[in-house]
Amino acid sequence: MTTTPRFSVLTPVYDPAVDVLRAMIDSVTDQSCPDWELILVDDCSPNPAVRAELKRAAALDARIRVSFNDVNLGIAGTSQRALELARGQFVALLDHDDALSPNALSVVADALQPDTDYLYSDEDKINPSGDYVDPFRKPIWSPERLRSQMYTGHLSVLRTSLTREVGGFRAGFDGSQDHDLVLRVTEQARGVVHIPEILYHWRVVPGSTAANPTAKSYAWEAGRKAVAEHAVRTGVGVGADFGPLPGTYRVQRMLPPDVSVSIVIPTRGSAGLVWGLHRCFVLDAVRSALSHTNHDNVEIVAVCDTATPRWVIDELRVIAGDKLVVVDYDEPFNFSRKCNAGYLAARGDVLVMLNDDVEITSRQWLENLVAPLLDHGVGLTGAKLFYSDGTIQHGGHLYDRQEYSHAFLGSGADSTEGFSALFLDREVSGVTAACAAIRRDTFEEVGGFCEDLPGNFNDVDFCFKITASGYRIVWMAHVESFHFESRTREPKVHSWEQRRVMNRWGGYDVDPYLPRPNNNNGQIPAARRTRAQRRRHSGIDAPAVLPSPR
Amino acid sequence: MNRRLSTIDGSADGSMSHGADYARHGPRLALRVARTLRPSRVLVLSEQDSDLPELLAEHGIEARADRLSEPRPADAEPWDLVICLDALSSVPSSGAEDLLDLLCATADRVLVLARTGLDAAATQASSPTNPAWAAAFAERQYFRRTDLDLDLPAAWVALFERDSPSLRDLAFRYESALQPLQDELASKQATVLPHSPSADVDTITQQGLDELRHQILTSRDFAMGAEAEIARLRSERDELRALVSEIYGSTRWRVGDQVLNPLSRIKNGVQRFR
Numbered sequence: 001m002t003t004t005p006r007f008s009v010l011t012p013v014y015d016p017a018v019d020v021l022r023a024m025i026d027s028v029t030d031q032s033c034p035d036w037e038l039i040l041v042d043d044c045s046p047n048p049a050v051r052a053e054l055k056r057a058a059a060l061d062a063r064i065r066v067s068f069n070d071v072n073l074g075i076a077g078t079s080q081r082a083l084e085l086a087r088g089q090f091v092a093l094l095d096h097d098d099a100l101s102p103n104a105l106s107v108v109a110d111a112l113q114p115d116t117d118y119l120y121s122d123e124d125k126i127n128p129s130g131d132y133v134d135p136f137r138k139p140i141w142s143p144e145r146l147r148s149q150m151y152t153g154h155l156s157v158l159r160t161s162l163t164r165e166v167g168g169f170r171a172g173f174d175g176s177q178d179h180d181l182v183l184r185v186t187e188q189a190r191g192v193v194h195i196p197e198i199l200y201h202w203r204v205v206p207g208s209t210a211a212n213p214t215a216k217s218y219a220w221e222a223g224r225k226a227v228a229e230h231a232v233r234t235g236v237g238v239g240a241d242f243g244p245l246p247g248t249y250r251v252q253r254m255l256p257p258d259v260s261v262s263i264v265i266p267t268r269g270s271a272g273l274v275w276g277l278h279r280c281f282v283l284d285a286v287r288s289a290l291s292h293t294n295h296d297n298v299e300i301v302a303v304c305d306t307a308t309p310r311w312v313i314d315e316l317r318v319i320a321g322d323k324l325v326v327v328d329y330d331e332p333f334n335f336s337r338k339c340n341a342g343y344l345a346a347r348g349d350v351l352v353m354l355n356d357d358v359e360i361t362s363r364q365w366l367e368n369l370v371a372p373l374l375d376h377g378v379g380l381t382g383a384k385l386f387y388s389d390g391t392i393q394h395g396g397h398l399y400d401r402q403e404y405s406h407a408f409l410g411s412g413a414d415s416t417e418g419f420s421a422l423f424l425d426r427e428v429s430g431v432t433a434a435c436a437a438i439r440r441d442t443f444e445e446v447g448g449f450c451e452d453l454p455g456n457f458n459d460v461d462f463c464f465k466i467t468a469s470g471y472r473i474v475w476m477a478h479v480e481s482f483h484f485e486s487r488t489r490e491p492k493v494h495s496w497e498q499r500r501v502m503n504r505w506g507g508y509d510v511d512p513y514l515p516r517p518n519n520n521n522g523q524i525p526a527a528r529r530t531r532a533q534r535r536r537h538s539g540i541d542a543p544a545v546l547p548s549p550r
Numbered sequence: 551m552n553r554r555l556s557t558i559d560g561s562a563d564g565s566m567s568h569g570a571d572y573a574r575h576g577p578r579l580a581l582r583v584a585r586t587l588r589p590s591r592v593l594v595l596s597e598q599d600s601d602l603p604e605l606l607a608e609h610g611i612e613a614r615a616d617r618l619s620e621p622r623p624a625d626a627e628p629w630d631l632v633i634c635l636d637a638l639s640s641v642p643s644s645g646a647e648d649l650l651d652l653l654c655a656t657a658d659r660v661l662v663l664a665r666t667g668l669d670a671a672a673t674q675a676s677s678p679t680n681p682a683w684a685a686a687f688a689e690r691q692y693f694r695r696t697d698l699d700l701d702l703p704a705a706w707v708a709l710f711e712r713d714s715p716s717l718r719d720l721a722f723r724y725e726s727a728l729q730p731l732q733d734e735l736a737s738k739q740a741t742v743l744p745h746s747p748s749a750d751v752d753t754i755t756q757q758g759l760d761e762l763r764h765q766i767l768t769s770r771d772f773a774m775g776a777e778a779e780i781a782r783l784r785s786e787r788d789e790l791r792a793l794v795s796e797i798y799g800s801t802r803w804r805v806g807d808q809v810l811n812p813l814s815r816i817k818n819g820v821q822r823f824r
Binding site for chain 1: 760763764766767768769770771772773774775778779782785786
């Protein structure tokens, strides 16, 4: 062992079952990579057997260092004590009742790049029977998701110098001290790496958060406080609220009144039955859009086919008043071209693409959809869309298995699949243009919608262009709308349309933001990498790496 | 007067070819004036000889010609009309006010011809319709008859008449005179911009701008798509090359090649022998 090991594994200890503690220590000593030290700091465990076990372990392996607190410091204080003792270049966080995969540190060592400051891996759980269950295949670096949920969790490895530089673990954040730390480290990190392999096993024991996410409400409050402070520090928001599920959060954002918004709605004034009632879709779309926002600096750009009945346009004027701009469209149906025509007539700083067959249902939808675009790293935002029967129509795009689809299509509104993904604001591969917001300059930069794709997959291509230009796409879980999809046009999908997008961008085997189990390849296809990413990639088949948060 | 009148053309030497032009236009002018105004007595003021009185007399109008520079006999009766041939351009600046006073004292109607040149620029510069001259006449309660088109005999002719028009009358006259010009302008715009005969210039410019913005948009889309497609194809090419290299380098390939392709083995042996 060298005097300065590469990894310092930090484990605060407080009264675990001894056999579990021993299993944890064994999982470290069994590492195929020998370049580590294990720092165990006991926080006044009442069980003397714990102290004995720690001393025994330290006696067996010189790489194990044990410290005993004089007084109980809590998990944050004890973790900080462990950090102070660390000598390694990187610190790896390990709870006293969990376990590392035998090759965990070896895989981490291989994945480290010179500019890597933070690294995290996939994880699963060990149930009381000793089975490995509930694998969490994590997304690549997703800063918006980290604000909504401590998704990086375990295994987390941080550069020691930066961890100390940002102040280490802070008192007052017990239970979410790691979330608070990772938020602060990633604010400064040069590179964040995700390893799409399960390197960490989270033991399910009664009372632990793994078994019951509601078990530690104090941790939830600490997490909310951490996210709120992060939002203020970075300027992405003014605070944070609790999310709808335990352990989830929602950044509070403000949309300044001087941000002008153009809602572009392509329409032909179609009508149909919804919930047994006859409705003209575009009228309800505009009515709901305007009635569910307090933002007044908005215009409605209705791109109307010549077939649009006159009375519909007249009624739109009644609903929208002087906010209405009508663009006559006298060409064959081409959604992309209609959106581009809307852009040409729009005067707003931000464009919101809205299908005419949606009905907005959430308050302040426009503020919540547009405000994230004030972060210039975000290029596009999308919404959660429901079918008329209340099931999910759109939870972000899903690009995997060489296909493009909607994530969570048909799931129930309260589904917690994808580790609560339906309740989290988060980065996604793409969003539907049925309800999406983009800054005008970004729209221009990517060349708008591809007019060679008149009906389908034009939003997929649009999203690929935005990602390739270096922007993130964020799906806003709490911007909700019904989408009576394809009620206003023929729902036919042509194979050539998908082929055309595939020719440009290729496809994913695994979606980088919603990886499904049984495939640990989180690579970004070459065509989707930004120029910087292509340079960085240099043909080496390394784990997916994204730059530090924008 | 607020402004001093100056000689309009600045060429007060009287070097104009009066005779030729009056000879050509005099009869037509006299005929037109007679038909329009039906004057009984006309005084013609000029610096040079003119046969205009004779022409007017042929149409039953009593006329007399006087020289501006010579003392004029007292008038026994008022004149219906005074015709001032090229005097406005020949009189020096200092005498312009006096000339106007004289004209206005002579008759209630004053027909003026500033100069005789047909040169367009010169005509514009010295025309009696010059705003300064018109304003000077107006100060003397003489207003131009905008309802009369005297351009047929000579483009540089204007008739001023004593009048007390209301503001409404003046505005009406002004707009009536302006309307044909606007119509003509619109007609010319329609000729120049044939695609949108009714659109104004701003609209045309906006449409052109939108078309350009649209072209930029679709061009960017095309460029991004092409770049992505090239990157994808290169990536696939590299992957295939790596795969082929891996296959050729594998033991299985080499053994299989030796077993399944003896002919090449013999050929290789012959080559080595050579």
